[in-house]
Amino acid sequence: xxxxxxxxxxxxxxxxxxxxxxxxxxxxxxxxxxxxxxxxxxxxxxxxxxxxxxxxxxxxxxxxxxxxxxxxxxxxxxxxxxxxxxxxxxxxxxxxxxxxxx
Ligand SMILES: [Zn+2]
Numbered sequence: 001x002x003x004x005x006x007x008x009x010x011x012x013x014x015x016x017x018x019x020x021x022x023x024x025x026x027x028x029x030x031x032x033x034x035x036x037x038x039x040x041x042x043x044x045x046x047x048x049x050x051x052x053x054x055x056x057x058x059x060x061x062x063x064x065x066x067x068x069x070x071x072x073x074x075x076x077x078x079x080x081x082x083x084x085x086x087x088x089x090x091x092x093x094x095x096x097x098x099x100x101x102x
Contacts, residue, residue: 006048013041 017038020031070084078095088097 006045006052008045009048010042010045013038013043013045017042 015038017035020034020038023029024031024035070086072082073085074083074097075081076083076090076093076095076097079090079093081090081092083090083097089095090097
């Protein structure tokens, strides 16, 4: 259901643009601005849909990477070595780690 708003922009934009184009040519009305407005709406719709697709595609690897990576939460008070969240002791000198809570 997430991509619907983009499609609505696209459809409404194309409809407005096409209808204005029809009136412009056949009825002699000066609706050039509506043609452009409709095209802009359609382009926004394409961008929205494309952005959603890119986002949903890119989301999966980021999630997996976040789970696997253990963020550095502290630095050893003894030797300055970076200490990860999952470690309770410094991997270099063995000093006890003090984690900063967020
Ligand atoms: Zn250390």
